Amino acid sequence: MKRVYGSLKSMMVGENGDDSTAKCRERRRRRMAMRRIAAVSSGASGSVMGEEKPNGVAKTRGDGPVSANTAAAIMSLIMPPPPVYGVLSVIGRQREMEDHVSVRLNLCGPEINGFRPVHFFGVFDGHGGRHVSALCKEQMHVFMEEELMRVTVDGGESSGGGGDVERWRLAINRSFQRMDEMALRLCLCGAVGSSSNICRCSPKLSFMGSTAVVSVVTNEYIFVANCGDSRAVLCRNGRAIPLSVDHKPNREDERARIEGCGGRIIFSNGARVEGILAMSRAIGDRLLKQWVTSEPEISITKREVGDECLILGSDGLWDVLSSELACNIVHECLQENRSSNVEPRTETHEGGNGEGPCPSRSESAATLLVRLALGRRSTDNISVIVIDLR
Template sequence: MEPLDDSDSKLERVDSDQTSTSSASGISSVFSTDDFRNGDISSISSGSGEIPTCTVNRVILAPPLIAMSNEADKNEPAAPEEVVVTAVTREKCVGMNNKGVSWGHTSVIGRRREMEDAVAVIPGFMSRTCDHVGGCTAPGSRSSGEISPIHFFGVYDGHGGAQVAKFCAKRMHNVIAEEWEQEIAGGAEWQKRWEAVFANGFERTDSEIESDEVAPEMVGSTASVVVLSGCQIITSNCGDSRVVLCRRTQTVPLTVDQKPDREDELLRIEGEGGKVINWNGARVFGVLAMSRAIGDRYLRPWIIPVPEVTFTARTDEDECLILASDGLWDVMTNEEVGEVARSILRRRRRSLSSTEEISPTQVVADSLTEIAIGRNSTDNVSIIVVDLKSKRKRVQRPPSIS
């Protein structure tokens, strides 16, 4: 695809008449008008909010500056070049410079008979110092010791019923916060701590579903979650929902779908005596089209609630995060999603007035939902969009779970 900066004109009308269910007029300059037709986008839930910034400092080292010899001295005997390395310190981390983080989400039933998705946005689900959370790039600075809010976002795509997805949306963030309290005393390296927190948290949530008899044994859910600090984007994924980061003109996948025919997953399943059968796509025993999930006790040990965790340091070039169920990814590529999101956000940031009721992130979520339905997505569609470049002063909103 063309770089976004060269293609903004293609989407110049994308957000001209957006409402809570976006207008189709703008995207048609890039996408066919058929992308917006013939679908039920009755909203089960949607909304936007603004959450406060983190207060962590960061140190950045600039590239070396090389003192070149004077042009007039070209013919003189060569002398060793003098290399000058300049250290540039930034007093505030990316999260602090953003003056807060805004978000928007949608969750619609689409063409399915039942709504099985759930989403959770929990601003400030923990408050910790940056050096305790880990990944601070200015350890020992004044701000690294200041308490800052840490934010939680989650998309849960249920199958066989909505019970597990709804339980995860209400419970998962609390379990993760509790597990962090237990792990922080262990003294392990910060990434190892987070990996243990998510592994234990997902397993514990899975066990609570069984012990509390939340759902029948054939009901399960994906879980794609993000913990966002001032310096780090920490993702934990179980299943085939997905998280991507829009960074400048690139769309960077932060998770990898756990599908039964993924080479390592196929080897694991077959090593446990299981089978992957192609029945309308690769499925474990011809039943489930993913290889990891919370719940699904009927398919143990082949379906496991073990997440894959990634760590991404935030930069000034970060545009937004997008978490979504496969109702979106089944019909749109990462690059298409990123192009739409970047174009809308950049334009809306330039034109946003103090009286604007719909946030840019909500416009992105609404637009992506309409495109997915217009492209005949056959699944529920749930999307969270997190703006990482907001410059406005933010007022904390209450948690959102749906």
């Protein structure tokens, strides 16, 4: 396993280097391996054009028999293992838990990504209640998968990453739009009505909403879509690189947009839209929808060799910790665990303890961030996802 991991790491270094010849050789090798796997898959059904295949062996035209184990080994070289991550979400000093997190490794293999897997991570911070953020946890990754799989690449070889930026943006935007439309039809009775037939079982729903910071991670790019004041930070070579900007009502461009729509920014325990909402973008918030948009701001970052980790967190973390401090803490935590040869592992489910005798590096880092936020008297729910990009 370590040898495979090392070879994958060297492949990533080669792809990010400046040697164009090496890049061409690598792409050609991958294409040939993919053709070989396709031949193996077609032969695994038992017969091709009436020719019987022995169990576990498939014939490829001109290359001789290829065993199933060989095909699996080739696939493991082409498809890198999913990233190791750690996640922790706590109620903190609030009475109700309104934060939700969502992690979907190997969400799908869309054509726009060269049919290679993409990984989904999301933090949703509800306000006015937990219902909208819970709905985001259940449905956002579903919409994202559907929209990404719907994208086709016309002619030539697919980009395998962020080459066609506009297609990625449109797919992510549509996911947020569909999520917002569903949230606006949400009812406390559990039904989701049509836009013309909205259940009025509780007027509280008109003031319910959620932030959403979502990251789609591929082997070459990091896509981050942010709507609200949750945040995404990349740690690269020990430095914090913001991948999102908080949507606060007093942000100059957000204030201009809200006032241009006829809204007002009223200062009541901080800047608030119409004196109610402390963020300028959110999913839901039916009564404020005229001024509070669900359209995300999207950043696209090409991965580099020095990328260490990606941190997603709700404002319960960022209210008391700066991006730079959080990055430094995670950097030191990952370095310390690497020097002590702690074996990494991937979480098996959200918020749970994955398999293995000891926590992963990223899980330890997430726990440390939450403990520090609590120690600094954070008054909100705290949710953190730390994705180890190495």
